[in-house]
Amino acid sequence: MSTDTRTSLLNSAEAAARARGFDGFSYADLAEDVGIRKASIHHHFPTKAALSVALMQRYHETLASACAEIAQQHDTAGARLNALVEFYRDALKGGKSLCLCVSFSISRESLSAPVITEIAAFREMLIGWLSAVFTEGETDKSIADVQDPAAEAAAALALIEGAQLAARAQEDVTLFDTSLALLRQRLQT
């Protein structure tokens, strides 16, 4: 069975939002991309606000799963953090796309309350995961010079998202790598 329309719409909207931001894509864009009429999108998502909530929720779930899978596939903290960095690097799509959370944050004033709540929940999930990784990295010595895990987690997330932004600013993935060189150096994979 091919992808159902609802999923196709979410896929198209996610790609558009991550490439152009919340105010940078329209129902007309999605309609053309998916191959149905603009008005028909409202059958699946009554408003753009509802669409963005669904988008953010799915993104949250996807990343929570990805984190869980990473934790399962790698047995040292250094390898896990490295895998998350790789995940974010792939998400860049060569400097053309950002983390959905980042591109939504810029248009914060255009977002509905549930989306804002969902963004906070997403960030807390990631910070929590990173915090656990740093705690573990201190124990298993697979991350060098670990300070307070909570501070490390907040800094790591800011660094990764900032590195994505650097790459996006000039559409050049190598800027992501340059920005993350020092963090990667600390990791034993």
Added chain:
Amino acid sequence: MSTDTRTSLLNSAEAAARARGFDGFSYADLAEDVGIRKASIHHHFPTKAALSVALMQRYHETLASACAEIAQQHDTAGARLNALVEFYRDALKGGKSLCLCVSFSISRESLSAPVITEIAAFREMLIGWLSAVFTEGETDKSIADVQDPAAEAAAALALIEGAQLAARAQEDVTLFDTSLALLRQRLQT
């Protein structure tokens, strides 16, 4: 003499762009804010593209001046980097505003070529300044554990911009401070 209209327009546009992104403000918004008619804006800036170029150029100059002033007012590298961090913290406006370069980067596809060039120039200026600061911090020992200055500069910029983004995502300045705690710890001010 009160501020001339052109400057008022730039001020209003800069605040709007930093709070809502490039696609998040319109000539109608500016007109209302500044107190002239929408069509009159075209007298000062023929197109939105021209306005955004002027915006980015002025921003570049402002920050270059700010960096120069910081270098003049502080005599250790640690104090200088700390001052830049403070500058970016103030620019946050309590988590409601971002660095213009950051909010423009998200809407990269909506921007004209000259703006993209200007963004690159702006980033190179800042990276250069930071690089010099780290080199100096290694010499005067006012920044702890300095690795390769170029890598440190790229990481510091990503971290600062990422920290801004964290604060913007939840409209909470303390997230900026949490993200930057480890960097600040390294600085002797």
Added chain:
DNA sequence: AATTACCTACCTATTGATAGGTAGTTATTT
């Protein structure tokens, strides 16, 4: 006489959203 800085009045294209209709499928009743 030009130039500057605004104005009114308008234009076209696009935005998200609505109303109302039509096939085709599924479930319920007779």
Added chain:
DNA sequence: AAATAACTACCTATCAATAGGTAGGTAATT
């Protein structure tokens, strides 16, 4: 088994609001 009812997934046509931009005029300054 046939008829009815409801639902799903789309459609066309249209809406008011807003987008950036243009034409042409006016009043003041240089």
